[in-house]
Amino acid sequence: MALYRGACLGLDVGGTNIDVALVDVDKGMVLHYGKFSRYVYTVSDVLSVDPVKGYVESAKRIMLSTSRVLNAFLEARLPSTVLILAPGPGLPPPRSIAEKCIVVEGYVDPRGVVLENVDTAKIVEALGRERMESVAIVTKFSVRNPVLEQRLFEVISRIAPRERIAVSYRVPFLDYRKRAATTVLSAKLKLVLHDLVKGVSSWVKKIYFIKGDGGALPIELAIDVAALALGSSQASMVMGVQATLGSVTGIIIDVGGTTIDVVPVVNGDPIPTTFRLGGYDTHITIPRFESVVAGGDCGIAVVDGRGRVVSRRAGAPAAFGGNQATVTDALNYALELGIGSFEKSKRVIEELAEKHGVDPRDLAQDVVEDVVGKVANLVEKVGCNGPLIAAGYLGKYLVPLVAKKCGLSYIVPKYYHVLNAIGAATTSFSLEVGVYYDSVRKKAVFTPTGRVIDAEKRFVNREYVVEMAREELIDIARKLDAEDLIGDVEVVHYDEFTVIREGYPMGVVVHCIVRARPRAMVRIVG
Amino acid sequence: MRIALVYDEKYLEHEQYPTHPERRERLAYTMAYLLEEGILSMGIIDIVKPRLATREEVLRVHTEEYLDYLEYLNEVGGMIDLDTPAPRRFLTYALLAAGGAIVAGEVAIEGIYSRAFALVRPPGHHAKPSKGAGFCYLNNIAILTEHLRTKYGVKRVAILDWDAHFGDGTYEIYEDDSEVLYVSIHQDPLTLYPGKGFIHEIGRGDARGTKVCIPVPPGTGDEEYLYIFDELIAPLVEWFEPEIVLVSAGQDCHFSDPITWLGISAQGYAKLMSRTVELAKKVCQGRVVAVLEGGYSIEAGLPYTNLAVIAALAEADTTSIKEPMKVVEIYGWKRRRTMPEVIRIVSKVREVLSRYVDAFKEM
Numbered sequence: 001m002a003l004y005r006g007a008c009l010g011l012d013v014g015g016t017n018i019d020v021a022l023v024d025v026d027k028g029m030v031l032h033y034g035k036f037s038r039y040v041y042t043v044s045d046v047l048s049v050d051p052v053k054g055y056v057e058s059a060k061r062i063m064l065s066t067s068r069v070l071n072a073f074l075e076a077r078l079p080s081t082v083l084i085l086a087p088g089p090g091l092p093p094p095r096s097i098a099e100k101c102i103v104v105e106g107y108v109d110p111r112g113v114v115l116e117n118v119d120t121a122k123i124v125e126a127l128g129r130e131r132m133e134s135v136a137i138v139t140k141f142s143v144r145n146p147v148l149e150q151r152l153f154e155v156i157s158r159i160a161p162r163e164r165i166a167v168s169y170r171v172p173f174l175d176y177r178k179r180a181a182t183t184v185l186s187a188k189l190k191l192v193l194h195d196l197v198k199g200v201s202s203w204v205k206k207i208y209f210i211k212g213d214g215g216a217l218p219i220e221l222a223i224d225v226a227a228l229a230l231g232s233s234q235a236s237m238v239m240g241v242q243a244t245l246g247s248v249t250g251i252i253i254d255v256g257g258t259t260i261d262v263v264p265v266v267n268g269d270p271i272p273t274t275f276r277l278g279g280y281d282t283h284i285t286i287p288r289f290e291s292v293v294a295g296g297d298c299g300i301a302v303v304d305g306r307g308r309v310v311s312r313r314a315g316a317p318a319a320f321g322g323n324q325a326t327v328t329d330a331l332n333y334a335l336e337l338g339i340g341s342f343e344k345s346k347r348v349i350e351e352l353a354e355k356h357g358v359d360p361r362d363l364a365q366d367v368v369e370d371v372v373g374k375v376a377n378l379v380e381k382v383g384c385n386g387p388l389i390a391a392g393y394l395g396k397y398l399v400p401l402v403a404k405k406c407g408l409s410y411i412v413p414k415y416y417h418v419l420n421a422i423g424a425a426t427t428s429f430s431l432e433v434g435v436y437y438d439s440v441r442k443k444a445v446f447t448p449t450g451r452v453i454d455a456e457k458r459f460v461n462r463e464y465v466v467e468m469a470r471e472e473l474i475d476i477a478r479k480l481d482a483e484d485l486i487g488d489v490e491v492v493h494y495d496e497f498t499v500i501r502e503g504y505p506m507g508v509v510v511h512c513i514v515r516a517r518p519r520a521m522v523r524i525v526g
Numbered sequence: 527m528r529i530a531l532v533y534d535e536k537y538l539e540h541e542q543y544p545t546h547p548e549r550r551e552r553l554a555y556t557m558a559y560l561l562e563e564g565i566l567s568m569g570i571i572d573i574v575k576p577r578l579a580t581r582e583e584v585l586r587v588h589t590e591e592y593l594d595y596l597e598y599l600n601e602v603g604g605m606i607d608l609d610t611p612a613p614r615r616f617l618t619y620a621l622l623a624a625g626g627a628i629v630a631g632e633v634a635i636e637g638i639y640s641r642a643f644a645l646v647r648p649p650g651h652h653a654k655p656s657k658g659a660g661f662c663y664l665n666n667i668a669i670l671t672e673h674l675r676t677k678y679g680v681k682r683v684a685i686l687d688w689d690a691h692f693g694d695g696t697y698e699i700y701e702d703d704s705e706v707l708y709v710s711i712h713q714d715p716l717t718l719y720p721g722k723g724f725i726h727e728i729g730r731g732d733a734r735g736t737k738v739c740i741p742v743p744p745g746t747g748d749e750e751y752l753y754i755f756d757e758l759i760a761p762l763v764e765w766f767e768p769e770i771v772l773v774s775a776g777q778d779c780h781f782s783d784p785i786t787w788l789g790i791s792a793q794g795y796a797k798l799m800s801r802t803v804e805l806a807k808k809v810c811q812g813r814v815v816a817v818l819e820g821g822y823s824i825e826a827g828l829p830y831t832n833l834a835v836i837a838a839l840a841e842a843d844t845t846s847i848k849e850p851m852k853v854v855e856i857y858g859w860k861r862r863r864t865m866p867e868v869i870r871i872v873s874k875v876r877e878v879l880s881r882y883v884d885a886f887k888e889m
Binding site: 089116498 | 544545549551554555557558559561562563564565566567568569824825829830833837842843844845846847848849850851852
């Protein structure tokens with residue numbers, strides 16, 4: 001029997017707008033959609049205004065994608081981090097990942113045995129000398145035994161707020177350098193996610209964040225690995241395309257208020273790329289995309305007698321109540337679109353033209369050509385086959401021009417202006433779950449929960465451990481009331497090892513990681 | 527420039543029997559450690575896939591009769607000797623190991639990577655032209671050597687074999703070949719398989735002096751190995767002027783190895799490989815290709831020694847690579863100070879070689 005999924009509310013919180021789409025996930029129907037200016041509304045405001053308020057109460061879930069996490073990173077508006085690192089014996093530790101790194105004793109071996117304990121008193125003393133805006137805790141092989149990280153978390157959370165501390169075992173993958181970079185990012189970004197949902201505590205249990213892989217994760221889990229929300233907006237855009245156009249191959253051009261993103265999709269999926277922090281790889285994958293600051297709210301200027309886009313947001317376009325001439329106004333005037341107030345666009349363009357002694361039509365046309373040229377360059381850089389797919393409020397107008405310049409076809413999907421929100425509303429639950437099964441030590445450790453159980457069977461096969469991991473994943477989802485959101489589950493890592501002592505097999509050690517694969521759960525039909 | 531780590535998960539499929547010392551866990555455990563250490567994401571190492579060695583490439587080293595026999599065993603399964611069972615399909619993996627060595631050599635000689643490590647199994651240095659032995663079916667390093675000579679016209683090759691066991695297969699293949707310098711440091715053959723590799727085994731005919739056996743007493747460790755490297759190996763290789771240095775990289779000299787009795791630490795291995803790289807820079811533009819041979823201390827030794835050797839090959843900072851203290855406490859008792867004996871052995875080897883090796887003639 002199919003589970004009831006009901007109506008889901010998708011929100012995409014961008015730099016300029018908050019897009020909203022209410023989708024009946026069972027029927028594939030968009031029930032309502034809208035845009036709210038971030039100059040006026042916060043997330044909390046949007047959820048409280050009619051008619052959204054009514055939908056919030058009836059919606060089973062509120063799915064939130066956002067560019068704010070990535071923007072906070074790109075604009076370097078993040079707190080500094082103290083990295084507490086127990087690397088054990090090995091290559092020199094990655095000290096420069098964080099602003100401050102304290103290397104401590106403590107070592108968990110590859111079997112998950114604690115060979116050296118952490119001296120928590122010493123660490124607290126060392127931390128006392130630091131200015132702690134956020135803290136990342138990383139020990140080697142913590143995904144096979146998180147006890148040292150848990151101990152450190154308990155101690156440090158007595159002297160620093162929990163929402164500023166991140167631990168590495170929440171990411172189940174081996175490679176402690178990547179985990180360290182991921183954890184540092186999470187420590188920095190936790191507050192950004194907290195801020196986003198500030199004031200919506202009454203619905204907090206319903207809130208899911210869209211991750212950079214396009215899947216959704218309940219807030220309870222997402223905040224602990226806040227770095228997973230990097231690339232959220234681009235990923236939800238891909239999911240929106242998947243939900244509306246299916247397994248299409250092409251290039252999405254998302255014309256936002258600040259940036260224009262160019263996102264290639266192959267058979268409906270993004271091209272995953274590893275997110276890097278400084279020179280370090282992380283365990284975070286985000287869709288490959290190229291971006292240019294030339295969105296609708298960007299200012300325009302006259303340079304050497306020609307209209308040009310200024311790579312900086314100028315505020316609301318004149319057409320929508322602002323005071324300055326923007327890309328939106330140039331488009332409105334040059335193409336006579338009649339969006340918002342055409343007269344206001346006309347006025348600011350003509351004022352600017354007069355000031356510089358140029359023809360207003362030429363000025364507006366030059367700006368449009370400048371923007372089209374910049375986007376066409378990115379399309380060429382991405383080099384993906386297939387049509388251009390328009391997204392974002394201005395996408396409908398700008399993408400045909402880019403397509404013409406590039407000699408490509410284009411698609412303007414229904415709901416092109418709220419595709420991110422639709423993608424957010426329709427995507428599946430996605431989570432990686434690891435199980436480290438050691439029958440000689442008689443322990444099985446699960447990540448990201450850190451749960452430890454007795455490993456009852458001395459010899460197990462692949463199917464047994466994969467099923468354990470799968471059950472854990474489903475159990476996590478069930479507890480979060482998200483079981484119905486699980487799509488395909490795939491094995492992403494598996495290694496096993498027989499423990500031989502004195503020539504006899506004593507048991508097995510298995511490390512398996514499964515993933516609920518993100519995908520659009522529904523095809524929008526109406 | 528990056529180095530290549532030639533590896534494929536298919537190497538884990540080869541199984542003689544589950545409790546055999548040369549079992550798949552040797553690589554599985556090491557790979558998990560390398561992965562967690564993050565050395566594969568540091569931008570200094572690329573994983574490169576191996577290929578199967580061709581029949582033609584194998585026949586440059588082994589006899590046709592032997593290869594036919596292996597193909598027959600591959601179909602029906604059987605036994606080469608008590609140490610070396612031949613389960614069905616074993617030959618595929620042996621060919622993949624030999625092909626892994628070939629790929630490592632190719633990427634280094636073509637300059638795609640500065641150096642390469644073939645993390646392969648089954649090992650090869652006991653395999654002779656017409657007989658497998660000691661867990662080995664095909665002689666990977668000899669197949670690599672012949673490939674370099676045939677395809678790239680390499681004339682002079684130095685093979686440094688630091689496996690705890692004497693590489694009797696490689697020795698036999700090149701016993702008469704004066705263009706291949708083969709130097710083996712190994713545990714005294716009176717105390718360890720294969721019972722050969724004594725000082726007087728120096729090659730035959732014109733090749734005399736190009737085969738060098740350095741048997742060391744049980745318990746020998748870092749200090750003595752490095753002394754041997756400086757006093758014997760370095761001058762030998764400089765005298766020989768090879769175009770490439772190949773390493774039969776056995777990790778079973780580690781103090782925790784369950785089937786040998788030597789005392790090298792992970793640091794010792796790192797230093798041995800660092801010295802090899804420096805030596806190669808002096809004589810052959812830094813070209814070094816290492817091929818894994820033995821090493822059976824799956825949990826206490828291999829993760830650390832493999833990391834040490836691979837990191838040193840990549841010229842990474844190896845100073846903090848060490849075994850956890852608990853491992854040292856358990857196995858440290860194997861180590862014995864053997865320097866006086868080793869000094870005598872080195873002197874004896876130099877004396878034996880002095881008739882053939884210019885560098886030692888003044889003695």
